[in-house]
Amino acid sequence: MATGSAQLDATLTPPRLRVAGDWTLAHYATLEKVVATTKALLSDSTAIDLSALGALDTAGASLLVNLLGAARLGDLATAEPTLPTAQRALLQTIGLAMADYQRPKPVRRQNSATEVLARIGGTMEHVWHQQRRLLGFIGLTLETLARTIVQPRSWRVTSLVAHVEQTGLDAVPIVALLTFMVGAVVAFLGSTVLADFGATIYTVDLVAFSFLREFGVLLTAILLAGRTASAFTAQIGSMKANEEIDAIRALGLDPMELLVLPRVLAMLASLPMLTFLAMMSGLVGGALVCALVLDIPPVMFVGLVKSDIGVRHFLVGIVKAPIFAFLIAVIGCLEGFKVSGSAESVGEHTTSAVVQSIFVVILLDAVAALFYMEMGW
Amino acid sequence: MNAVLKPSPQDDVIQVRNLVNRFGTQTVHEHLDLDVRRGEILGVVGGSGTGKSVLLRSIVGLRRPTSGQVHVFGQDLLSLPPEKRSQLERRFGVLFQNGALFSSLNIVENVAMPLIEHGGLTRPDAQTLAGVKLALAGLPAGAETKYPSELSGGMVKRAALARSLALDPEILFLDEPTAGLDPISAAAFDQLILTLRDALGLTVFLVTHDLDTLYTICDRVAVLSQKKVLVVGPLDEVAQYNDPWVQSYFHGPRGRAAEEAHEVK
Ligand SMILES: Nc1ncnc2c1ncn2[C@@H]1O[C@H](COP(=O)(O)OP(=O)(O)OP(=O)(O)O)[C@@H](O)[C@H]1O
Ligand SMILES: [Mg+2]
Numbered sequence: 001m002a003t004g005s006a007q008l009d010a011t012l013t014p015p016r017l018r019v020a021g022d023w024t025l026a027h028y029a030t031l032e033k034v035v036a037t038t039k040a041l042l043s044d045s046t047a048i049d050l051s052a053l054g055a056l057d058t059a060g061a062s063l064l065v066n067l068l069g070a071a072r073l074g075d076l077a078t079a080e081p082t083l084p085t086a087q088r089a090l091l092q093t094i095g096l097a098m099a100d101y102q103r104p105k106p107v108r109r110q111n112s113a114t115e116v117l118a119r120i121g122g123t124m125e126h127v128w129h130q131q132r133r134l135l136g137f138i139g140l141t142l143e144t145l146a147r148t149i150v151q152p153r154s155w156r157v158t159s160l161v162a163h164v165e166q167t168g169l170d171a172v173p174i175v176a177l178l179t180f181m182v183g184a185v186v187a188f189l190g191s192t193v194l195a196d197f198g199a200t201i202y203t204v205d206l207v208a209f210s211f212l213r214e215f216g217v218l219l220t221a222i223l224l225a226g227r228t229a230s231a232f233t234a235q236i237g238s239m240k241a242n243e244e245i246d247a248i249r250a251l252g253l254d255p256m257e258l259l260v261l262p263r264v265l266a267m268l269a270s271l272p273m274l275t276f277l278a279m280m281s282g283l284v285g286g287a288l289v290c291a292l293v294l295d296i297p298p299v300m301f302v303g304l305v306k307s308d309i310g311v312r313h314f315l316v317g318i319v320k321a322p323i324f325a326f327l328i329a330v331i332g333c334l335e336g337f338k339v340s341g342s343a344e345s346v347g348e349h350t351t352s353a354v355v356q357s358i359f360v361v362i363l364l365d366a367v368a369a370l371f372y373m374e375m376g377w
Numbered sequence: 378m379n380a381v382l383k384p385s386p387q388d389d390v391i392q393v394r395n396l397v398n399r400f401g402t403q404t405v406h407e408h409l410d411l412d413v414r415r416g417e418i419l420g421v422v423g424g425s426g427t428g429k430s431v432l433l434r435s436i437v438g439l440r441r442p443t444s445g446q447v448h449v450f451g452q453d454l455l456s457l458p459p460e461k462r463s464q465l466e467r468r469f470g471v472l473f474q475n476g477a478l479f480s481s482l483n484i485v486e487n488v489a490m491p492l493i494e495h496g497g498l499t500r501p502d503a504q505t506l507a508g509v510k511l512a513l514a515g516l517p518a519g520a521e522t523k524y525p526s527e528l529s530g531g532m533v534k535r536a537a538l539a540r541s542l543a544l545d546p547e548i549l550f551l552d553e554p555t556a557g558l559d560p561i562s563a564a565a566f567d568q569l570i571l572t573l574r575d576a577l578g579l580t581v582f583l584v585t586h587d588l589d590t591l592y593t594i595c596d597r598v599a600v601l602s603q604k605k606v607l608v609v610g611p612l613d614e615v616a617q618y619n620d621p622w623v624q625s626y627f628h629g630p631r632g633r634a635a636e637e638a639h640e641v642k
Contacts (some may be wrong), residue, residue, distance in 0.1 A: 028498055
């Protein structure tokens with residue numbers, strides 16, 4: 001196969017442009033250069049000779065149309081009797097299409113300093129809007145909850161149970177295992193540090209305090225933020241991208257009631273239960289290390305916990321669970337509703353849901369710790 | 378270049394033999410046979426849910442049939458090593474029933490992608506050429522930078538058509554290309570396919586419910602019914618076939634209207 005070419009024979013009058021060889025996608029780069037150099041040399045009077053033209057595809061035809069110009073294409077039929085009808089039709093079809101098509105103008109770039117400022121401003125404004133939307137969404141969720149709670153007919157029990165299974169039951173193994181190991185690690189740390197003071201017995205207090213007040217709820221919340229908030233966003237997001245949310249609205253149903261409430265309630269039910277499990281499993285991990293390393297038998301461990309640790313430590317830990325649960329679920333759902341049609345957007349918002357919910361959980365936990373300290377709880 | 382014009386020893390570019398497709402207990406195809414000849418436009422018709430899209434997916438190698446052979450260009454796609462398979466797939470253009478545009482790329486980028494990946498073009502060249510293909514497919518100017526989620530249903534079809542045409546494929550698989558197009562665009566589409574077939578020697582596997590398209594551009598028509606290809610041949614022969622579904626399809630009110638419209642021309 002010969003690469004396409006276009007040669008101008010200026011010795012003839014009028015000058016003659018001989019187009020030959022294959023004008024196909026495979027030779028696009030070469031041909032494009034040929035077109036660029038030859039086009040400038042053409043004048044209205046130049047005669048065109050296409051008799052040696054080989055294979056022609058749409059890519060080649062678009063270059064050829066570009067070279068010849070729309071005007072010459074019009075009288076190809078008379079000027080080029082040897083050109084096969086099929087190729088002529090292709091050239092003319094492409095010519096017509098290209099007449100409609102304008103090359104998109106490149107976007108002018110701003111200078112970099114203004115761009116940086118603009119981006120900072122844009123991001124700040126974006127963050128502000130997101131917070132307002134989150135507040136609005138929380139309000140909407142509470143309002144829907146208040147409205148549905150008095151109408152038992154509109155309770156979505158099946159959906160709720162299914163979500164409790166997914167967010168709660170299915171998370172039991174991972175939560176238990178993880179907190180068990182962290183409990184063991186905390187006990188190890190305690191035994192190492194406290195050994196210097198001859199106070200290894202306080203390892204029990206360390207494990208119990210940290211798990212009842214902080215680690216139980218915090219670890220569970222972070223795990224569920226990664227596991228469930230992302231799932232909520234991806235589920236609702238792909239429904240949004242697929243116009244399923246619009247379909248729900250068009251059917252006169254309420255997506256808040258149908259999609260958000262069961263998820264929020266399931267989370268509200270699951271997180272406290274998982275937190276309790278996490279606390280127990282952390283204590284077991286700690287007790288195991290105490291038994292193996294510090295020779296504190298489990299019976300003594302339980303006895304020490306009973307005598308040293310008041311029930312209020314458990315209470316201040318567990319009351320955080322429903323609050324975290326509500327926020328994680330609401331953030332996951334809201335991010336899902338923000339998805340805009342593309343697969344990429346689903347990914348972006350899923351990431352954002354996880355980051356936001358973990359951030360909110362840790363922030364609130366820190367605030368709560370300060371508050372409890374001031375209150376002397 | 379003469380390779381395209383020389384009569385090839387292998388004139389059936391697609392051969393389907395004894396194809397069986399099952400989903401669980403549901404049998405969609407039972408011992409289905411079909412040949413598609415080089416350079417023809419084959420119209421595939423059949424009621425909704427008769428397995429036209431599944432047949433298309435089996436031929437392009439996206440679905441492993443329960444049993445049976447599918448040969449494209451004389452080769453069994455599913456048993457080829459990956460590079461060979463990819464080379465073969467490059468010679469296909471597929472328009473999926475729902476468009477299947479990449480939602481995170483805008484339309485120009487959608488069409489430019491195969492040109493960059495397989496055509497070896499630079500990004501600006503590919504985008505210019507993609508613009509031409511989009512115009513060819515009849516997409517209005519100014520829509521090039523939109524994302525698939527921002528398009529109308531007909532625009533999705535056109536953009537998907539432009540993408541399937543990007544590499545000037547040898548076989549074009551079209552799943553209901555004119556569904557959702559207005560009649561004027563549908564007629565323009567018919568002409569475009571004819572022009573491209575004549576100029577490039579395309580083979581077209583065209584699933585359609587559009588009777589006008591069948592009458593205007595199809596060389597042969599295959600009727601999918603009762604889990605197999607019931608009849609295949611030139612349209613007027615197929616229309617005479619003695620089967621209640623075929624009869625009501627071609628001689629129902631719409632079939633008659635399309636036939637008359639075609640005869641007037
Ligand atoms: N992935 C799948 N899993 C289970 N069943 C499927 C799957 N894909 C298709 N089917 C079934 O196979 C049958 C044929 O489907 P197909 O999409 O091929 O229909 P079609 O002929 O293209 O119809 P239409 O004209 O409506 O597009 C249908 O009954 C469908 O339910
Ligand atoms: Mg289909």
